[in-house]
Amino acid sequence: MQKILIYTEKITPRVQYIFDFVLNEFSGLNFELTTNVQFFEGSNQAKISYAKSSISDEIHWVSDELMFQSDVNSSVKESELHPIGKCFYALSRYEEYLPQKRDHHDRFSGVGRAYKKPFVDEMILKFQEEIKTKYPQIEFKKREFEQVLTCDVDQAWQYKHKGFKRTYGAYLKDLAKGNFQEFNKRKAIISGQEKDPYDTFGLFQKIVQKNPKVRMIFFWLMADYDEFDKNNPVNNPAFQAKIQEISSWAEFGIHPSYSSNSNLNKLKIEIERLSKVLGKPIEKSRQHYLKLKFPETYRNLLANGIKEDHTMAYADETGFRAGTCTPFYWFDLEANQTTDLKVVPFCAMDVSMRNYLKWSKEESIQELIRLKKEIQKVNGQMVVLFHNSNFHGQWEGWEEVMNSVFTD
Known part of the structure; x- marks a missing residue:
């Protein structure tokens, strides 16, 4: 792996984290951080200085004080940060650690905040152009556009x-x-004379059958019945058989219940239930109602063996909550350290488009097409969320919206 030497005034967890993402994970390059000016000047390697001013004729990226701090400071303004600082601010969800108004589900709103483009990915591609111009011998990791269809199963059946x-x-x-x-x-439905309207799993299976490159992930609610958790009884044989049937053609993750956010033991029980049905460890998750609060939610997931979370999007907006369409590791700002939890952002949800933004099917399709084009420009990962329960009644015709994402 090709290597780049980086001079920085101070090596901190934040500096290490952002260059891990920009140069290693995204670009496929190795790098070394140094605070030794003489060593840096004498090296023949490709070089970048991350400091207030340049040292000689190397590539120079201006640093921000934010990257050398260990606390969360309300005086930090995203608009005043330089490119590397902006990337860290977005990925770390810095603003969500600050006092903010939250909705009645205790969620952070995306209104006026959602990034409409994956600007972090765009910035890194510009970094790559700059590096390539200065050091033509450098080769970057090849990225490929990928599509992931996900489904949150809040209720497997409406009646049965x-x-x-x-x-x-x-x-x-x-x-x-x-x-x-x-x-x-x-x-009629319970007796088997008619099909249950929530049993739409065949719609998802058709998509992956037509396009084998599309990944399919189901996030399944395994909670006890509650005000916001109205799934089928988890010990029902038909419920468990349906999970096992679908697992033969799709990936699975836990859909932690609404009430598990304030009860760590509930989260543990729900993960164990799904693990027992599938006969294997559960490593993926997405929060019910997209309830995500930093740092508690992610710390709870890590404590229960979850390695990959798919909650990174807004309930009330489409776009890019963390400014990227590339999976990244969560940086715990409060602990000031990188964690082992991989965050997989998604860009659009059926409920966001129809219920929050009040868009028609046609408007929703146009937004999905726009998002797809933006993600294709950076060869990122397009992850979308639809619910098995949202294809009948007032949701009539939304199969067309879902299918629109996966047409060439």
């Missing part, structure tokens, strides 16, 4: 396999309200 108490309670409610149409529909 809900258990005796919930099923017959629903029948009684239908009768009490005089809603005989719903009563008859429920009866």
Whole structure:
């Protein structure tokens, strides 16, 4: 692997982290950090100085004080940072450690904040151009555009396999309200005369069958019944059989429940449940309702063996929450250290487009096409989120929206 020597005034965890991402993970280069000016000047290697001013004729990237600090400072302004500092600010989610207004689900809003382009990736490609111009012998890792379709399974079925108490309670409610149409529909679906409207897993399977390059990941809720966790009973044989069936053609991860955010033991139990059904360790996750709070959520995941999280997006906006469409390791700002948790950002969710942004199917398709073009420019990873429950009723026609992402 080709090597670049980097001079910096101080080697800190933040400096190490950002150059690991920019040069090693993204660009496929090795590098060495030094604070020795004489050693740097005497080296014949490709060289970059990361400091307030240049040393000689090397590539010079201006440093920010932010990168030499160990705390979170409310006086830091993203607009005043230089390129490397901006990349770190976005990837670390620096602003989310500062006091911010949050919504009724205790979530950080993306309104007015969501990056509309993967600017971190764009900046790194510009860095590469600069390096290549100065040092033509340097070769970078080849990146390829990749598509990942993901599905959050909050409820596998709308009517079937809900258990005796919930099923017959629903029948009684239908009768009490005089809603005989719903009563008859429920009866027809539970008896097998009609298909359950949430059983849309075949739509996802068709996509991966037509395009084997598309990765498919299901994030499955394994919670006990609660106000925001209304999935099927986890010990139901049909529920477990469906998970095992789908795992033959798709990847799986846990969908940690709404209430697990404040209960570490619940998270542990839910992961163990899915692991037992699949007969293997669970290493991927995405938070239910996209509940993500720094640093607690990610620390909890790490404590329970999760190695890869897919929550990095906003519930109320499309775009790039961390400014990138490239997976990256989470930097715990509060502890000031790099962790082993890989963060996989996604750029769009069905609920964001229809419910929060109030977009039509056509407007949603246009946004997905725009996002796809932006990601293709940097040969990044396009990850999108659809729910198996969102293809009927008011969601009629959203199969077309999902399919639009995966057409050439």
